[in-house]
Amino acid sequence: MCESNVYLSKDSVEELIMENVAAITPIDENTFLLKGLLGESMEVKAIIKDINLMSHKIILKPI
Template identity: 40%
Template sequence: MCEANAYIYEDGKEILYLENVDIMRPEGDKIYLRNFFGEQKLFEGEIKEISLLNHKIVLKKK
């Protein structure tokens, strides 16, 4: 599988937010995420970094 895990960057640390993310898209000032199992989350913030090689998405609050 090639899904990525999403983390929130806060206080210099990366905290796991959602595993096995398969869809990510902007929705206004929020980011919609859905994982392989159908779990959905709407994050209010922005993308800090995406590492395709490491299958990792890092988000940060505005």
């Protein structure tokens, strides 16, 4: 499987906000739609801080 987990980084603490994310779609400036493997979705206002595909980890920084 190629899904990743998405974290929000606040004050150097990473909080898991969604597991098994299959797609990330930009909706607006600094707004992304996260789509999960089982059809769940979440809208997040953030900027991309880091994407590590080898560890299946995406870190976003809230704005």
